[in-house]
Amino acid sequence: MVLRSCCKFGPVSVLFRLGYVALLLLCVTHLRCARAETKTVVQKDAEFDVTYNDTVTSDNQTIYAFNHTVSRNKTEGVRVTVDVLSEGAESSPILFVVRQKQAVLSFQVPLILRGLYQRKYPYAHVGRTLCQPPTRTLSETQYFFVDVSTLSSLGTHYQLRISRVESFTLHTDKKFSFTASPSQPQYFKYVFPDGVDTAIVKVNSEMTFPCSVMSIQDIQCPVYDLDNNVAFIGMYQTMTKTAAITVQRKDFPSNSFYVVVVVKTEDEACGGPLRFYPLRPDELIDAGNRSKTLDVVVSPAISSDVYVMGMLFCLGIFLSFYLLTFLVACVENKRMHRRREGLLNPADMSPAETGKPGVTPVSPYEYGSFADNASTLSSEAITDSIASDANYGYMERSLESVTGRSRQESLSSIEEDDYDTLADIDSDKNIVRTKKYLCVSDLARKDKRVLSKKYQIYFWNIATIGVFYALPVIQLVITYQTVVNVTGNQDICYYNFLCAHPLGNLSAFNNILSNLGYVMLGLLFLLIVLQRDIIHSRALDRHDLNALECGIPKHFGLFYAMGTALMMEGLLSACYHVCPNYTNFQFDTSFMYMIAGLCVLKLYQKRHPDINASAYTAYACLAAVIFFSVLGVVFGKGNMVFWIIFSVLHILATMLLSTQLYYMGRWRLDSGILRRIVYVIYTDCIRQCSGPMYIDRMVLLVMGNIVNWSLAAYGLLKTPNDFASYLLAIAICNLLLYFAFYIIMKLRSGERIQCMAMVCILFTAVVWGFALFFFFQGLSTWQKTPAESREHNRDCIVLSFFDDHDIWHFLSSIAMFGSFLVLLTMDDDLDDVQRDKIFVF
Secondary structure, eight states: OHHHHHHHHHHHHHHHHHHHHHHHHHHHHHHHHHHHHOOEEEEEEOOTTOEEEEEEOTTEEEEEEEEEEEESSOOOEEEEEEEEOSTTTTSSOEEEEEEOSSOEEEEEESEEEEOGGGOEEEESEEEEEOOOOOOSSSEEEEEEEEEEEEOOSSOEEEEEEEEEETTOBOOBTOOEEEEEBTTBOEEEEEEOOTTOOEEEEEEEOSOOOSOEEEEEEESOSSOOOSTTTGGGSSEEEEESSEEEEEEEGGGOTTSEEEEEEEEOSOSGGGTOOOOOOOSSTTOBOOOOOOOEEEEEEEEEOOOHHHHHHHHHHHHHHHHHHHHHHHHHHHHHHHHHHHHHHHHHOGGGSOTTOOSOTTOOOOOGGGSOOHHHHHHOOOHHHHHTOOOOOSOOOOTTOOHHHHHSSOTTSOGGGOOGGGSOOOTHHHHHHHHHHTOSSOBGGGGOOSOHHHHHHHHHHHHHHHHHHHHHHHHHHHHHHHHHHHHHHHHOBTTSSOOOGGGOOOBTTBSOHHHHHTTHHHHHHHHHHHHHHHHHHHHHHHHHHTTOHHHHHBSSOOOOHHHHHHHHHHHHHHHHHHHHHHSOOSTTTHHHHHHHHHHHHHHHHHHHHHHOTTTSOOHHHHHHHHHHHHHHHHHHHHHOTTOHHHHHHHHHHHHHHHHHHHHHHHTTTOOOOSTTHHHHHHHHHIIIIIISOOOOSOHHHHHHHHHHHHHHHHHHHHHHHHOOSOHHHHHHHHHHHHHHHHHHHHHHHHHHTTOOOOHHHHHHHHHHHHHHHHHHHHHTTOSOOTTSOHHHHGGGOOOOOBTTTBOHHHHHHHHHHHHHHHHHHHHHHTTGGGTTSBGGGSBOO
């Protein structure tokens, strides 16, 4: 029977029955799972300005439906405010999703924001402004939905409120105050009015902290308004008390933009204290109250007419110096013409007259006999009469041998090694340079053409240095400006943002334009020097005795180098102000070191033409100064080891230079230096107590050592952050000290300062005083964070275009030009005085 039954149903029927049973079991299981996963979705019609208190779990989801009328001529902001009232919601936060017509905004509450080192800050109160999509019709009703859900099986209680932002659109020159926090950022809309192409957005606060960020973004969704994404788009800058961004219409196709203000979770970016490091990686840190009250105002920036006025004002100031120089040159030329006419009339001159009328040369014999000087060499003269320079000429060289030489001979065939090869010249130098009272004729014995070639190297070297230095600098600052424009990060450059006028891709054109004075006045100084050089060359060609044997020897190579350095300072200062910051500050100071060094060398060269440093030595020393400047900027901040090494080197360099100047180069640094020092101390201090032979030089060097040792001690004790400015202060202090000594000794020697030189000195001193006043206003500083630097920003003060630092550029370029003129004219009273009656000091 069984066999008959199986044969009756067959194997196909058995398989069908088994499949049916399996399908039935699968359907039962699916129904049970579906019943377990069923979530209740509730949609509610909601209204504005109503607070909804509700609870959400993993089993239910609530959707709030809102609608509002959007007008094309009036923009209203919509703000979502959420509070989580339940404890322990951090483990299972609530997710809020706002669905709009053309945008979706989602965020969780509590909102977790991260700081440095992955610190986590929870915020249970969150407020966000919805992005407003544009409308093409005059009026349109738009719908949006707020979905609330969570994965927590326990109920989480929350509050939801949707409200309108009545002051969502900013108006020109109208201040608006608001409050923001890390979880409640704010942004507003501004539309360019007709006739306004550039506007400046200013955000201010009475509170320094918490640190915040202002951002300018285009009208598009989403708006990046959280601390972790505000830098994704647009222009932005950190702020403490003030921030300002200049916005141009051409950068925004919709002729409008959003002003976004975000409060950061931490204050480290604004120079504030850094919070403690969390003990556990996932530990949540209570941020405390980080609300900040701010106000925003948008004002029209300057028009193109102001740009034109600013450029004309800048050109007019410096072109007036060209006009004044031309008038002075005409008067001087007329005076010289009358003087030549007087010289051609012998009845007007006394036969015994050798000096300039009104000048009474002081005889060196008033201070002692030259014969006595040659025979009374103390141990100082003995110990330093070791080294010898080749190429030293005889004072007794006849005038005919000097003037009879063909002036057409090429300077390239003249070398210092071609002269002064006799063995007795070394002893002659030791006798001459170690005299107690030196005259210019003692240190102006080398061939003039040799020295002219030597000092012309200063000009060619600095021109070469300038080209090789400026080209990569220009390339680098263009890259800086491009990075700023592309990334929108305005913390890279330390501008005075309250007076930064853009032009093209340049963010602060006014700071660049104001450097034009250095270039124009440097070029004018070169033209003045060229004119004097031509006049002197013509005097030499006609064998003028005054040009050959009277006055301070005229070598113009250093003057050409100074004028070139002033022009390069203007160019590199302009490059620095393309994007001023910590890393490229050396562009603004390198040629300041050059100018200070060249001025000191020129002062020394005036009465020491034969023993002045060569261009190679001078520029090598200046290169070492710039090298230490770079090291100080990179490693000097708070590094005591660096300051100790630098201070020791500073003091050693001061002592070596003092020895070189005191002995007029007649000493040598070798293995026997210690033995000779001991011998001098024994003979001059122990065996017999004798004062210094060269009292004037000793006074200068003692004062110089006091100043430099004091500066070294100040640097070691205070370790200033701005090492480049500290190094520049050392150079300027030494220059001023030497200049003051030169003026005092000039007057003490019976010489006088002519009217033109005196006018230049007084004018330059006054201008320097005003220039330093504007320099110390400190409109920005890269020694602080960008946000702290902006606290020093100020509005424009001249033509609504130039700020205090621009005035510093104007005045300092004029003062440097005046200082160069002082160096050029201060010894004009000696042009008719024999060189053996002009003292060396």
